[in-house]
Amino acid sequence: xxxxxxxxxxxxxxxxxxxxxxxxxxxxxxxxxxxxxxxxxxxxxxxxxxxxxxxxxxxxxxxxxxxxxxxxxxxxxxxxxxxxxxxxxxxxxxxxxxxxxxxxxxxxxxxxxxxxxxxxxxxxxxxxxxxxxxxxxxxxxxxxxxxxxxxxxxxxxxxxxxxxxxxxxxxxxxxxxxxxxxxxxxxxxxxxxxxxxxxxxxxxxxxxxxxxxxxxxxxxxxxxxxxxxxxxxxxxxxxxxxxxxxxxxxxxxxxxxxxxxxxxxxxxxxxxxxxxxxxxxxxxxxxxxxxxxxxxxxxxxxxxxxxxxxxxxxxxxxxxxxxxxxxxxxxxxxxxxxxxxxxxxxxxxxxxxxxxxxxxxxxxxxxxxxxxxxxxxxxxxxxxxxxxxxxxxxxxxxx
Amino acid sequence: xxxxxxxxxxxxxxxxxxxxxxxxxxxxxxxxxxxxxxxxxxxxxxxxxxxxxxxxxxxxxxxxxxxxxxxxxxxxxxxxxxxxxxxxxxxxxxxxxxxxxxxxxxxxxxxxxxxxxxxxxxxxxxxxxxxxxxxxxxxxxxxxxxxxxxxxxxxxxxxxxxxxxxxxxxxxxxxxxxxxxxxxxxxxxxxxxxxxxxxxxxxxxxxxxxxxxxxxxxxxxxxxxxxxxxxxxxxxxxxxxxxxxxxxxxxxxxxxxxxxxxxx
Numbered sequence: 001x002x003x004x005x006x007x008x009x010x011x012x013x014x015x016x017x018x019x020x021x022x023x024x025x026x027x028x029x030x031x032x033x034x035x036x037x038x039x040x041x042x043x044x045x046x047x048x049x050x051x052x053x054x055x056x057x058x059x060x061x062x063x064x065x066x067x068x069x070x071x072x073x074x075x076x077x078x079x080x081x082x083x084x085x086x087x088x089x090x091x092x093x094x095x096x097x098x099x100x101x102x103x104x105x106x107x108x109x110x111x112x113x114x115x116x117x118x119x120x121x122x123x124x125x126x127x128x129x130x131x132x133x134x135x136x137x138x139x140x141x142x143x144x145x146x147x148x149x150x151x152x153x154x155x156x157x158x159x160x161x162x163x164x165x166x167x168x169x170x171x172x173x174x175x176x177x178x179x180x181x182x183x184x185x186x187x188x189x190x191x192x193x194x195x196x197x198x199x200x201x202x203x204x205x206x207x208x209x210x211x212x213x214x215x216x217x218x219x220x221x222x223x224x225x226x227x228x229x230x231x232x233x234x235x236x237x238x239x240x241x242x243x244x245x246x247x248x249x250x251x252x253x254x255x256x257x258x259x260x261x262x263x264x265x266x267x268x269x270x271x272x273x274x275x276x277x278x279x280x281x282x283x284x285x286x287x288x289x290x291x292x293x294x295x296x297x298x299x300x301x302x303x304x305x306x307x308x309x310x311x312x313x314x315x316x317x318x319x320x321x322x323x324x325x326x327x328x329x330x331x332x333x334x335x336x337x338x339x340x341x342x343x344x345x346x347x348x349x350x351x352x353x354x355x356x357x358x359x360x361x362x363x364x365x366x367x368x369x370x371x372x373x374x375x376x377x378x379x380x381x382x383x384x385x386x387x388x389x390x391x392x393x394x395x396x397x398x399x
Numbered sequence: 400x401x402x403x404x405x406x407x408x409x410x411x412x413x414x415x416x417x418x419x420x421x422x423x424x425x426x427x428x429x430x431x432x433x434x435x436x437x438x439x440x441x442x443x444x445x446x447x448x449x450x451x452x453x454x455x456x457x458x459x460x461x462x463x464x465x466x467x468x469x470x471x472x473x474x475x476x477x478x479x480x481x482x483x484x485x486x487x488x489x490x491x492x493x494x495x496x497x498x499x500x501x502x503x504x505x506x507x508x509x510x511x512x513x514x515x516x517x518x519x520x521x522x523x524x525x526x527x528x529x530x531x532x533x534x535x536x537x538x539x540x541x542x543x544x545x546x547x548x549x550x551x552x553x554x555x556x557x558x559x560x561x562x563x564x565x566x567x568x569x570x571x572x573x574x575x576x577x578x579x580x581x582x583x584x585x586x587x588x589x590x591x592x593x594x595x596x597x598x599x600x601x602x603x604x605x606x607x608x609x610x611x612x613x614x615x616x617x618x619x620x621x622x623x624x625x626x627x628x629x630x631x632x633x634x635x636x637x638x639x640x641x642x643x644x645x646x647x648x649x650x651x652x653x654x655x656x657x658x659x660x661x662x663x
Contacts, residue, residue: 002619004489022629024410024429037462041490041619044629050502058619081564139568143529143539168562172541176531179497184623185494189522203624206632208521209412215628218545222623260538260575264557265568274564304662322544322582323561328412328520329435329581336661347412352636360652366640375638378650381647388645392653397662 002041002058008032010053017045017054022212037153037302063220070223073099074131074159076150077122079171080141081266085210086236086277087165091229093194093237095163099203101194104160105129111149113139123245123375125237131157135252137259140266144259149252154181156250159224161201163192166228167276174228184218188332189227189357191215201225209328209351231276232334241270269323275307281335282308283326283353286321287342287363287382291319296383297341300390303399307354309333311343327352328329343384345370357391362386400453400551404444404498405531406437406472409521433468436516439579441472442586443546444514451551453511454478454617458503460496466602473597474589481507485606490619493522497530499617502610504535511551513576517542524576532576541572544582549573551600553599 011032018026019034026045033054043056065160073095078085092108097105108122122130150173154162162177164170166188180186191204196215203216203225205380216227232357271297275281282301284294294308301308309331310324326333326350338356343349345368353359354373361374362382371377378385393399413506433441444455457472459465460483469480483503484527491499505511513532518525520632525541532539544566545559552574559566561580562584606619642649 013586020629036488037489039489040626042626042629060626080562117453143541144465147533168542168560171525172539173527175493175526176533176539178526179530179533180492182494182623185493185526187522187526202627206525208410209523210632211412213630213632214626215630216624217627218623219625261540261569261571263567263569267559267566270401304661322580325581332523336659337656351412358656358661359638360656371638371640373635373638376655377638377640378648378652379640379642380647380648385645385649387647389653392649393662396653396657399485 002056004035004039004041004045005055005057006033006035007055008052010041010051012053014050016050020045020048022208037310039394047068063171065221065223067220069222070100070160071159072105072129072159073102073161074107074109074154074224075127075162075165076162076170077108077118077130078165078167079110079112079115079118084121085165085167087167087229087231088123089121089236090231090234091163091165092122092127094234095161096126096237098161098194102160102199107131107159109150111138111146115333119247120241122189123243124239124241124256126243128245130247132247132249133250137252137254137256142261143173143176143221144261145254146173147180148254150177151180153250154224157237157248158315161319162224162226164226165193166230170228176331178226182222183224183226184222185226186216189226189229190233192227192229195253202225203227210354218398230332230334271308271323275309275324275326275331275333278307278333278335280304280306280337280338280339281309281326281356282306282341283311283343284314284341285311285343286313286315286317286375290317293383297388300339300386303390303393303397304377306339311349313338340370340374341386343370344368345373355368400447400451400511402444402455402470403504403507403513404437404440404448404472404477404583405515405527406441406457406459406515407467407515407519408432408459408461408468409519412520414443415572429658431464431467432472433507434509434516434519436518436520436579436581438586439583440516441475441477441582442512442584443577445476445587447512447546447549447627451549456480456507456510458483458500458507460484460491460499460503460636463604468529470597470600471589473600474593475587476593480600480602481603482602483610484604487607487614487618490622492504492622493524493526493530494623495617495621498621499525499610499612500527501531501534502612504531505603509622511574511576511611512556514575515576515578517578517580528576528578535576537574537576538571539576539578540569540581541578543577544580546577546583616635624657
């Protein structure tokens with residue numbers, strides 16, 4: 001058990017700690033701060049207290065595992081519909097930095113059927129070594145055989161760090177793998193680095209819809225350290241097709257009758273560009289007024305080769321399917337350019353797009369919260385502005 | 400069919416504001432709500448019960464005040480609810496939480512079908528659902544946007560999962576754990592009578608001992624990960640409002656965006 005101790009003698013009642021608590025567990029009682037059961041021992045208040053009245057006591061656990069048995073940085077090479085997801089290459093780029101800091105190898109691991117091409121690609125993007133489990137049972141993706149193959153490889157070769165894309169696939173089975181291994185898993189990291197002293201992996205991620213950031217470590221008794229990372233957080237590394245590496249193969253220790261699910265059908269989405277992969281997204285909101293008016297958004301998106309997004313208001317009104325919803329109860333996106341058209345920019349919408357490189361807001365209401373986070377804003381009617389933008393881009397792009 | 404729904408109490412982010420001076424969260428007066436995705440899980444549980452009979456049991460792990468989300472679940476028609484609460488659970492990460500909820504489900508007699516929201520809006524991990532399924536040794540179906548059919552006697556379920564670039568139709572054996580996305584249904588509102596009845600129900604609290612949890616696997620002690628630092632991200636600087644006639648502003652914006660080289 002851990003305890004958060006507030007020294008009543010030292011506490012000056014300044015209330016500095018109260019707003020620092022992300023969980024609202026601190027309050028004032030008789031002039032001093034008190035903590036209630038909502039406390040999760042995150043320690044946010046400890047650093048804030050100007051007089052050092054707050055201490056966090058954690059039980060020190062003896063390290064009972066041999067940490068030196070775990071080495072190398074592994075990246076899950078995810079593929080779907082015959083193509084490697086670009087997040088896997090982004091992770092190889094970031095994994096290279098971690099491997100250099102640790103002085104170890106960067107490895108990919110690939111699960112699937114007929115994956116020779118993917119192995120070469122993993123080398124081209126920086127892997128020194130690739131672990132492969134091939135079986136017809138691994139095509140298409142299913143949780144059971146994927147988790148089984150990954151657990152088998154990880155138990156046998158003991159990586160120190162394992163990175164997955166925070167995609168539907170990665171999130172589906174990383175949780176299963178971590179639970180089976182009883183290892184830590186930190187979701188949706190936006191920053192990864194190695195602590196120069198302890199050599200442990202520091203994982204930084206947003207919480208509360210991106211309103212706070214938390215840096216997370218794994219206790220040394222749990223290995224490997226595992227994280228999922230959203231697409232587009234890290235840049236694509238350079239591709240070098242002349243690179244070569246070592247391939248290590250392991251069979252799948254599972255048979256079809258042990259697999260509890262069957263994929264019956266894949267229904268391809270109607271849109272050519274999906275939101276997770278999109279470099280540019282054009283989103284429409286309440287300001288569009290009708291489903292038909294999404295035409296304005298689609299036509300503009302087409303000129304830029306962009307994906308079409310929407311606010312919750314537009315989805316709830318039935319103007320566009322849920323797949324397009326960006327925000328807290330929809331998808332989280334991180335494109336290079338995000339156009340918010342007729343979207344006021346509620347905190348929930350912002351939670352899904354705030355980390356875009358460039359945000360362009362077009363709204364009639366100069367007071368709309370979206371303008372507070374927009375890189376560029378135009379106050380105006382989207383039905384006038386968007387067609388003008390479209391024509392101007394067409395001219396510039398020669399389309 | 401015995402249906403179990405796992406829910407979480409979360410702060411209502413509609414109320415969360417940022418103090419522009421200190422750049423910290425203003426928590427005062429922030430209401431707690433049922434995690435929005437869990438509302439869809441409860442609704443799907445109720446719909447399944449209405450079709451196939453049985454009971455919907457709802458569990459939540461949290462501090463004593465989390466009982467509110469259970470009252471809401473009773474008010475819309477869930478049959479039984481349990482608050483899983485113990486100081487020993489505090490500081491649990493997703494591994495310890497999934498263990499605790501799995502032990503709870505076992506201690507209330509298991510389930511034919513478990514529904515969870517795809518993720519909670521405060522932590523956003525989406526890891527607890529798969530964690531529970533793994534602990535219980537049952538298959539998981541995540542990001543489900545439609546339950547196509549259930550054959551209770553054949554112990555079979557067919558669902559549609561929402562992927563990045565389409566939908567996947569998957570068949571699974573039962574019991575199974577399903578995590579749902581928003582699109583799956585439209586949650587009902589509680590009736591006045593339901594709210595009144597729910598207010599009177601004595602809600603049982605299950606402690607670590609009640610669910611026979613291994614003390615090394617719960618709370619902070621059972622959590623591989625720990626938060627070492629919490630900070631407020633740098634506020635995204637308010638940008639540039641392009642003012643003037645649209646005939647000037649539009650080409651200016653296009654010029655600025657072309658300079659980024661992101662548009663090809």
